[in-house]
Amino acid sequence: MTTDLAYTQLGTDDPSHRVIMAHGILGSRRNWRSFTQRLLKQRPDLQVIIVDLRGHGDSHGLPGDATVANCATDLVRLGAKLGIERPILMGHSFGGKVCAEAARQWPEAVRQLWVLDAPLGPRQARESTVEAVIAALQQVEMPVAGRSDVADALAERGFSPALCAWMTTNVRRGEGGYVWRFDLPMVQVLLADYFVQDLWPVFSVRRGDAQHFMVRGQRSDTWTQPDLQRLSALQRAGRARDIEVEDAGHWLHADNPAGLLHTLLAGLPPLA
Secondary structure (H helix, E strand, O other), X not given: OOOOOEEEEEEOOOOOEXXXXXXXXXXXXXXXXXXXXXXXXXXXXXXXXXXXXXXXXXEOOOOOOOOHHHHHHXXXXXXXXXXXXXXXXXXXXXXXXXXXXXXXXXXXXXXXEEEEOOOOOOOOOOOOHHHHHHHHHOOOOOOEOOXXXXXXXXXXXXXXXHHHHXXXXXXXXXXXXXXXXXXXXXXXXXXXHHHHOOOHHHHHOOOOOOEEEEEEEOOOOOOOHHHHHHHHHHHHOOOOEEEEEOOOOOOHHHHOHHHHHHHHHHHOOOOO
């Protein structure tokens, strides 16, 4: 059993700001490496720590139940280990709710919280892209001979080429072929907890001078009208910035990485 998340640290050793980045369900830190490198070319003053959330990538065997709260505690514990006091937290989808909970748990007010296409309230499990992908993955018999088999299986079910290509980064070579980098049964438990958590209060309550950003894909299917109304009210109250990335669905970094990069560069703290 391990108590530490797997992570990759990129950027300068003398940063003006430190970013902790969390992937979505089914993902890993590998998914965000190339995007992070593009960000660091524009902002070489940053240091970015990309993590594998529990049950994903190389983070397996951590103590405690598979919950959003424990995933957040993992981030806070890693931050303490690395000496990070006021991070910029950035999370996509499931990782967005994890970062919101981590912002609530953090000993000091975080500098910024970026939630990338993750409505923060509870909702009923429904057929959206995320659930459809999980349903499709359950039909793929592992191990497979090659990465392309994963892409082909998803393409046959109508998923976009960008999503199919992204999912090939979530397999690794194992005994007899390629296997998932994530623990699919744990993923389902984590997702069930994700659905019942209400983390809108994190945006509603001011903690120090922390800034809150919600970034949505223009074509994302994860948002309900009540979600959008709640977000609009928070923006009017000055508690959040609502930003839409054009020509992007739920997987912002795969659908329109240039648009997401532009959005982050416009909102990150200025160069020191």
